[in-house]
Each structure stands twice: as C-alpha cells, then as structure tokens.
Amino acid sequence: MNFLTRLRRFPFWAWFWFILGALYFILPLYATFSFSLSWDPADPFKAYERSFGDSRFWNSFLYSNMLALATILASIILVVPTAYWIRLRLPQARRIVEFLTLMPFVVPAIILVFGMIRIYSTPFTIPFTDIVLMQPLTNFRAGTNILIVAGYMVLSMPYMYRSVDTGMRTVDIRTLTEAAQSLGANWFTIITRVILPNIRSALLSGALLTFAIVVGEVVLASFLGVSAFGPYLFLLGQHRAYEPAALSFVSFLLTWLAMGLIQLVSGGQGQAAGAH
Numbered sequence: 001m002n003f004l005t006r007l008r009r010f011p012f013w014a015w016f017w018f019i020l021g022a023l024y025f026i027l028p029l030y031a032t033f034s035f036s037l038s039w040d041p042a043d044p045f046k047a048y049e050r051s052f053g054d055s056r057f058w059n060s061f062l063y064s065n066m067l068a069l070a071t072i073l074a075s076i077i078l079v080v081p082t083a084y085w086i087r088l089r090l091p092q093a094r095r096i097v098e099f100l101t102l103m104p105f106v107v108p109a110i111i112l113v114f115g116m117i118r119i120y121s122t123p124f125t126i127p128f129t130d131i132v133l134m135q136p137l138t139n140f141r142a143g144t145n146i147l148i149v150a151g152y153m154v155l156s157m158p159y160m161y162r163s164v165d166t167g168m169r170t171v172d173i174r175t176l177t178e179a180a181q182s183l184g185a186n187w188f189t190i191i192t193r194v195i196l197p198n199i200r201s202a203l204l205s206g207a208l209l210t211f212a213i214v215v216g217e218v219v220l221a222s223f224l225g226v227s228a229f230g231p232y233l234f235l236l237g238q239h240r241a242y243e244p245a246a247l248s249f250v251s252f253l254l255t256w257l258a259m260g261l262i263q264l265v266s267g268g269q270g271q272a273a274g275a276h
Contacts, residue, residue, distance in 0.1 A: 050242075051250075054243075056227075057232065063229070064215045065215070067214055071210055072206075072207045072211065075153050075206070076207075084173065087173050098161075101157050104154055109151075109217070109219040109220060116151060148228075152220065155217065156209065156214070167201065170199075176195070215251070217230045222234075233248070
C-alpha cells in the first residue's frame with residue numbers, strides 16, 4: 001500500500017516534460033560539441049585551437065562585448081527611470097509603453113537598419129542655405145558605434161523593459177519612494193540607491209538577454225559595416241565547418257555561465273531584503 005501511495009503521488013508528468021525539455025536543449029548542444037571534436041581524431045581540440053588562435057575572433061568577440069556593455073548601460077539609463085515613473089505617476093500610460101516596446105517584434109531588423117542608414121548617412125542642412133548642421137554619423141567610427149548601440153537598444157527593449165517592470169512589481173515602489181523622500185533624498189538618489197538595488201535580479205536577467213542579442217546579432221552589424229562577432233561567425237560558417245561549431249558551443253557555455261552568475265548574485269536578494 002505504501003508503494004502504491006508513493007507511486008500515485010509521484011509527479012510523473014512533471015518529470016516527463018522536464019526530461020523532455022532538457023533533452024531538447026542538451027542533445028543539440030552535445031551534437032555540436034561532438035562534431036567540433038571530429039575534425040582530427042589525433043587532436044580532438046584542433047577546431048578550438050584554430051578558433052582561439054585567430055586574431056579576428058578575439059577582435060570581433062571583444063568588440064561585441066564592448067557593444068553589449070554599452071547597450072546594457074544605455075538601456076538601464078533609459079528603461080529604469082521610464083518604468084519607475086510610469087509605475088509611480090503615470091499608470092495610465094503603461095499600455096501605450098508596452099505596445100511601443102513590442103514594436104521590435106513587428107518591425108524586422110533589416111527594416112530598422114535601412115531606416116537608420118537612410119536617415120543618418122546624409123547630412124542635415126538648413127533649407128534654402130548651404131549651412132550643414134550635422135555630418136553623417138556613418139562617416140566616422142564613433143558615429144557608427146552610436147548607431148549600432150541605438151539599434152541594439154531597440155532590439156533588446158522588449159526584454160529589458162519587461163524584466164525591469166516585472167522586478168518593480170515585486171517591490172512597493174510608492175512606499176520606498178515616500179520613505180526616501182521623507183529622509184531628504186532627491187530623485188537621482190532614489191533611483192540609484194533605493195530602486196536599483198531592489199530590482200537587481202531583474203536587471204541581471206534583462207542584461208543577460210541583451211548580451212545574448214548583441215553578441216549573436218548579424219543584420220545590423222553587417223549592414224553598418226562593423227566587425228562584430230555575429231558577422232564573423234556567419235562568414236566563418238560559409239567557408240568552414242568545425243570552427244563555427246566550436247565557437248557556437250563556447251557561446252552556449254558562456255550563456256549558461258552568465259545564467260549561473262545571475263543565480264549566484266541574486267540568490268540571496270530575498271533574504272537580504274527580509275533582514276532589513
């Protein structure tokens with residue numbers, strides 16, 4: 001009877017779907033790793049040695065990481081005050097902002113990049129005069145970097161905004177704001193020293209998604225002519241087979257490492273909040 005009772009209580013379907021989902025993610029990753037080792041049986045890690053020995057890999061990967069960090073920082077500066085003000089003072093505008101943040105799902109990246117090129121690759125002059133007010137941003141490297149970071153902000157906005165908005169739902173924004181104002185804190189202090197620490201886990205989740213989007217993005221980087229990791233991996237896959245598999249496996253490992261760091265950093269957030 002005890003065995004039958006335990007068998008009935010065993011969550012069979014829950015474990016079934018969990019194992020099925022795990023196999024769905026693990027089997028392709030294992031196949032990629034196995035293929036990357038099959039280039040030379042005498043030297044299984046030859047693909048990794050060739051990939052890591054290529055200076056173009058390091059240049060493109062480090063450049064994409066710099067773009068990802070700039071995008072994450074700019075997105076936090078834009079999204080956090082916006083989501084905070086909407087939740088605190090303008091709740092009626094929440095649906096409008098949510099609709100706007102869904103536009104990157106509707107407008108393809110190819111349309112976005114061609115629109116950016118069309119607008120920012122031509123100088124702006126005062127009508128009926130020859131006075132040039134703005135040079136094309138695509139004429140210099142810093143301008144191109146600004147454009148591609150702005151494009152990445154648009155692509156990652158649905159994920160970053162929803163992560164921040166979900167994080168703010170878990171805390172009492174109004175009470176925290178009133179308590180900080182009663183102690184004489186200004187708006188900058190409230191956002192940086194009160195709101196941001198309480199949504200740390202949500203910010204890390206949005207940052208991870210933004211990082212994954214920037215590192216793997218191909219369209220914006222290709223048409224704007226920047227040597228990012230996405231176009232490098234795409235061009236490498238057209239001429240070689242084993243090195244792209246090795247780099248793809250390494251990218252998966254980096255993503256999982258970032259997820260583990262998020263759990264490690266944000267694991268004690270609830271306990272810390274409860275202690276106060």
